[in-house]
Amino acid sequence: MENVRGWIRTALLVPIAAALVLHSLVFDFVCDDAYISFVYSRNLAEHGQLVFNLGDRVEGYTNFLWMFVLGLLMKVGIAPEVAARVLGTACGVATLYVIMKLGERLRGKPSLWDLVAPALLAGASGYACWCSGGLESQLFTFLVVLGMTTEASVPAGVALALAALTRPEGVLVAGVVGLWRTVVGRKLDLRFGLAFLAVWAPYFAWRWWYYGWLFPNTFYVKAGGTPPPGYSRDMLNQGLYYVWQWAWQSRAIFAVPLAALAVWRRRRWSLLAVALTVIYLGYAVSVGGDFMGLHRFILPLFVTTAVLAALGAEVLAAWLPAPVRPLLAALLVAGYALSERPVTQQALVPIADHGIDRPGYLKVYSDDRGLLGKALAPHLVPDDFSIVGGVGVQPYYGRMRAIDVFGLVSDDIAHNEPPTRARPGHQKWASNERILKYAPTFIFSCYDLHTQPENAHMPCDVGWFGQRGYEVVTLHVPGLRERGEYYTFLKRKDRTWP
Secondary structure, eight states, X not given: OHHHHHHHHHHHHHHHHHHHHHHHHTTOOBOHHHHHHHXXXXXXXXXXOOOSBTTBOOOOOSOHHHHHHHHHHHHTTOXXXXXXXXXXXXXXXXXXXXXXXXXXXXXXXXOGGGGHHHHHHHHOHHHHHTTSBXXXXXXXXXXXXXXXXXXXXXXXXXXXXXXXXXXXXXXXXXXXXXXXXXXHHTSOOHHHHHHHHHHHHHHHHHHHHHHOSSSOHXXXXXXXXXXXXXXXXXXXXXXXXXXXXHHHHTOGGGGHHHHHHHHHHSHHHHHHHHHHHHHHHHHHHHTTOOXXXXXXXXXXXXXXXXXXXHHHHHHHHTTSOGGGXXXXXXXXXXXXXXXXXXXXXXXXXXXEETTEEOHHHHHHHHHHHHHHHHHHGGGOOTTOOEEESSOSHHHHHHTOOEEETTOTTXXXXXXXXXXXXXXTTXXXXXXXXXXXXXXXXXXXXEEEEESSTTOOOOSSOHHHHHTTTEEEEXXXXXXXXXXXXXXXXXXXXXXXXX
C-alpha cells in the first residue's frame, strides 16, 4: 500500500513541476551578469582559457561549476543563452523532488503532505523567477538542499563541495551542516569533512595558482580600498532592506509560527533549517544584500522556509479532524499562490527599488544591451579595447575585449579604486584618469540612450575627454526599449568610424 501511495504522490509532483515551469516562463529572461559567465565559458570552449580577455587572468566570476558546465555544452554546440535557462529550470524542478523525498524520510513513509513544500515553491515568485535569469542560483540551491538532506556522510560532503564550487557561500553552508552533523552525531563527522575537502581543496588550490589571489575578484570589488564616511552604515541598511524585502515578498515572516511547530515536532532537521536561515540572513545583511530583485542571493532560504512551513502545517493538521486536514493543506498552498501573484506582477515592472533592480528592468536592460552588442559587432576589430558599464551582454554579442568601470573583470580597478557607494557589485567606479590609462578605443561607460539623434545628455565630462583625444559618436539601433533608439558613446578620434 505504501508503494502505491508513493507512486501516486510522485505522479502528483508532475503537475506541480509543470506549474513551476509555467510560473518561471512569466519572467523568461537572461540577466546581464549571466553573460559575464558566458564570456568565460566561450573562452574556455574556444581557447581553453578561463578568462574574460584572452591572456588576462582575472577571476571575474563566482560560479566556477556553472561556468564550466556551460563551457562544456558550448563545446558541443549548445548556446549558453539556451542551456542556462534549461539547466536552471531543471535544477529548480529537481529540488522539488529532493524535498518531497525529505518529507518521506522524516516521517518514515510517503504521504501527500510531502507535496506541500514543492507546491509552495512552485507558487513562490522568487523561486520561479530564478529558474530563469541564466545564473547559477538554482544549481547552487539544488546542491545545498541535497547536501542538507542526505544522511550519508560522503555524498553529503561531495554535494556541498560542489555547491562551494558553484557559489562561495557553499563553504558557509558546509560549515553549518558539518557543525550540525557533529552536534547531532555527538562526534566529529570526519568522513563528511574529508569528502568535502577532497573535492573543494584541489579546486581552491588551482584557482589560487591560476589567478594569483586568495579570493575572487568580486570580493575585492566589495572589500578593497578605504570607504567614504557612512559607507558601512549604508551597506548595513541596504542589507537589512534586502532581507526585509525577502521576508515580506516571500511571505516568510508569516511562516514563523509554522516553523516553530516544525521545530517542536521535527526538531532534528528543522533546527538545521532554522540555523542555516538565520546565519545566511546575517551574512546577506553583512554584504549589503544584492542589486537584483526577488532574492536570488538567498534562494536556498525559499526552500528551508517552504519545508518548515509544510512540516508545521502537518503538525497543526494533526489536531484537526481527519476530513479537514487536506482542506488545510489546500488552503495553505492556494492562499500562498494567490498572495504571490501581485509580487510577480510588480516584479515585471521595469524599475528599481532602493537600488534593487526588478526582474522586469533586468530583462529590458539585457535585451537592449544585446541589440547594442550585435549592432556594434560589425564595426569592431580585434585590436579594439573598450571600457564598459555592464560587462555582460554587450561584450558577449560584440565579442569585445573590455573591462568594466566597476572592476568585476579588472584587477586594477578592484584592488586600487576606493568604494564610492553602497550598492552590491557596484561599489566602485573607475576614475577618468584610470580609464585613460588603458587608452581605450571606445568608452561605453559614458553613454546616453535617447529618442532623437541630437539630444544626448552624457553623464561624463565630454569636454575633458575631448581634450584627451575622444569624440562623441551616435549609433541608431532599432528596437531599443529603455530610453530611445539612439546610442551615444565616446570613441578615440584616431579610430575611423563608418
